[in-house]
Structures are given as structure tokens and as C-alpha cells.
Amino acid sequence: MNRIDSKKNPTVKAIKKLTTPAGRKKANQYLLESWHLVGEALQHLPTTQINLILATDQQLLQHQAAFHDKNVTVISNEVAKELGATSTPQGIFAVVNIPKQRQFPQSLQGAWLLLDDVQDPGNIGTMVRTADAAGFTGVIFGDGTASQYNDKVLRAMQGSQFHLQLFRTDLLPLVKRLHQQNFPVFGTALDPNAQNYRDVQPISDFALVMGNEGNGMQPELLRQTTNNLYIPITGQAESLNVAVAAAILMFQLHQT
Amino acid sequence: MNRIDSKKNPTVKAIKKLTTPAGRKKANQYLLESWHLVGEALQHLPTTQINLILATDQQLLQHQAAFHDKNVTVISNEVAKELGATSTPQGIFAVVNIPKQRQFPQSLQGAWLLLDDVQDPGNIGTMVRTADAAGFTGVIFGDGTASQYNDKVLRAMQGSQFHLQLFRTDLLPLVKRLHQQNFPVFGTALDPNAQNYRDVQPISDFALVMGNEGNGMQPELLRQTTNNLYIPITGQAESLNVAVAAAILMFQLHQT
DSSP states (O other): OEEEOOOTTTHHHHHHGGGGGHHHHOOOOOOOOHHHHHHHHHHTTTTTTEEEEEEOHHHHHHHHHHHTOOOEEOOOHHHHHHHSSSSOOOOEEEEEOOOOOOOSSOOOOEEEEESSSSSHHHHHHHHHHHHHHHHHOEEEEETSSSTTTTTHHHHTTTTGGGGGGEEOHHHHHHHHHHHHHHHHEEEEOTTTTTTTTGGSSSOOOOEEEBBBTTTTTTTHTTTTTTEEOOOOOSSSSSSEEEHHHHHHHHHHHHOO | OOOOOTTHHHHHHHHHHHGGGHHHHHHHHHEEHHHHHHHHHHTTTTTOOOEEEEEEEEHHHHHHHHHHTTTEEEEOHHHHHHHOOOOOOSSSSEEEEOOOOOOOSSSSSEEEEESSSOOOOOHHHHHHHHHHTTOOEEEEEETOOTTTTSSHHHHHHHGGGGEEEEEOOOOHHHHHHHHHHHEEEEEEOOOSSSSEESSSSSSSEEEEOOOOOTTTHHHHHHSSSSSEEEEESSOOOOOOOHHHHHHHHHHHHHHO
């Protein structure tokens, strides 16, 4: 069993680089933190390719059963602090290969969430987690939307990336194509002239597009949708948080 | 017009202390950051007592009209960075008096959100903002729930604290009293034996209780409610983010 005690160890330095977009791209790997996420990854072998598991003595002892046939590198608390995103890390990590994107389906089935230039990693991760809870089939990250391998996105997804199909693509040609295939695409707009979401009957196969936190959806994309929805605001708030709006719409539109 | 250029200035040091709970308590003041929030505070004078407005030259120029009869202290970018919560602050702040809590009403009217030991400031602020958007009357912070004057709570509320009644109290005696007054109190539970929220008809006067992120509502409190609701999860996610769950419930229960 390997052991790393110093945060100056070259492996630690290499792993630390996975917390940046450039480092992830270069290594084609990302870092998972916490037992919840590492445990989910272990349940999704071999689709998920784990390169390295790192655990403190305490974490190793606690999850012995799950690790019995795995090669675990034991790390000191100092190393855990160096790699962790918080000041009191749990002390368990996995280095995972970034998979090749699967072939994008010719046509979609089920409920899909499309993210158009969403910026905040917490919002993105929360929307993926909510899509999972609402029984959605997948989430499509439009160009401009932050990476699914960002540590804050990973934390907020709470493992839902293992339950859903995630893709990244340019949304404009996709929405045009869905429209041609008569697959309903609902846009979202802060516009009382759009359709009140409460007037839409729940359906099983559709796409819902959420836009950028400050600017909403791209105007070109709004023009390509089947229909645009709005959530009526009855108080004095100017708008809703994007992850909150997405949740209200997903649970209204998809009631299987 | 006063001017502060150095972050070592004693006033800057004193204001910086307002970013901690102890500092806020000692001074009985809190710090608002960003034009959106300072502008909302200016619209709510004299109920909101502003002690000091600090702005960079650029912000002063940009909001001259709003500041015409106000005493503004001009600050350097260095001071703005020292006081700001982010690395690129807007450069506008207000030091506001913490008001005495208003007399707690003998009986409640309208829709109220109750927060039972909610920890994450972003979740708390987002729930207050959503309650505002859903036309709620107020939010009651139960003991254990993070402070409404925490900078991350303030940022996520987006000014909704100026539109709603906010109180802090022990929830257990309150919920008992509401129950005696036949005021409906809905608890929330991750328990399929609870009532599916979709089976509840929208109503105008009620309280909705959201619990702690990890542990949910206190068991004693769950036993005191009129009814406990759950949101059916159809995918593989274990749970919903608390602010997401609150949003789904608030927009379902309160449809004025």
C-alpha cells in the first residue's frame, strides 16, 4: 500500500493541478472529493474509470468493505488539507478519467434540461441534482456553461452525474433540430407575455432551456423554441435564482 | 466630503469587523455591499437607518442622482478590495443599524416561511428571495439558523429583506401556538408516508417549515405541525437541495 505524507510529494502536486480547467484538460482527469462521491464512482465501475483513490487512515478504516479489492493510497491529514476544497476535508479523494463524450443521440427521448451559458457552479450542480430527482433523462451543457468537472459543480451535483446522461454541445443547432423533429422545447423568459408555466400540462418528452444568471437565454435561442414560459412573481423580488426557477419548472412539467 | 484611501484607516478596520458575527453584535450594525442592495436600503429610509455610505469615485459618479442629498465617504479601490467579499468588488457599501426586532405578532396572516436550523447562508438567502417572489408575508428564522446579517445571506437575499417581515424566534413554542390558533403549519419530511405536496390545494394563510440541510426538521417540531409534506423523487437522487425544495413547495402552496 502506498503512502503519501508530504504535500510536497509530486503526485500531490500533480493532483492539485486537477482543480484548474487547464490542469484537467492537460491530464484528461478530474478530482472527486468526499465519500458520497467516491462511493458513487465505485458503484459505477467500469464505466467510470478511477485512476487513484486517496484516503486518510481514518477514511480507509471507515470504508474498508468498499475498498477490499482496491488499491488505495493512504494520505496524511496535511495532504488531505492540501487537496481538499474546504478547511476541514473528509479526507477521501478519487482521480477519475474524463470519459470521451458519447455519440450525441440522433433524437431525444424523455425530459432534458438544457443550460445556456449558466455561470455559477453551485447553480449548475444544483440543477443537475434537481433534474435527477425530477426523473429527467439528461442535461445538456451549452457552450459557455461552466464545466461539469469543476469542483463546485461536482459537489453540488451530489453524484447525480452518475445517474443522468450529460452532454456538451452548441445549443442553437440542437434546438433547431429538435424543433424540426417536433420535439417540444420550452424556453424561459422573464416576460409576462410568455406563457404562464402553470398553464402547461405535464408531459413526458421535452427539453427545458435555462439561461444565464444575469442575461437570461440568448435571444436567438428564445426565437427557436416551441414555447417560452415564465413564472409569475407576485412579490417585489425582481427575479428568481436560476436553480430555483429550474426546479419549479421541472417539477411542474415532468410529473411521472 | 470625506475620503479614505488607506485600508489601514481606523474606520476601515472598524467596518471590516462587521463581517464577523461578534463584530456585528458589538457594533449593532451590519455591512451591505453592491449598488443593488445599497440602492434598496436608500429606498427604505428612514425605516432602514444608514450610518455611512462608502463609494469609489466611479460608483459615486454613476449614482450621483441617488446620492445628491447624502453624505458619501469616497474610498480608494484598495479600501473597496479590503471591505469587499469578492476579489473584484463593485466599490459601494453601506453601514446599516441592526434594527430592534419588531413585536412578534399575536397571530399570523398570509404565507410564512419558517427556517429550522438551516445552516448554509446561500440557501437561507435564496429562500428569503424566493419567498418574496412567491408573495409570502414573512420569514421566521428559528434558533440555530444563520444570521440574516451574514454577508452571504445578504447577497443571496438580493434585497428581499426590505420587502418581507423577518423575525427570529424559537420555533417550537411558535408552532404550538399556531396549531392552537388553527393556523395551518406544513412541515417537510423525506418520508413517503408524509403527504404528497401535489395533493395539497393552494391556500392563502399558512406556515411552511424547512429543516436543516443534513438532518431535516427537529423531530419534536415535526410532531407539532398540522401536516407534513414530501416531494416525490422519481430519479436516483437521494434528496433535493433545501432551497430548491422550499421553492417547489412555496410556488405550489401559494398561488395568489
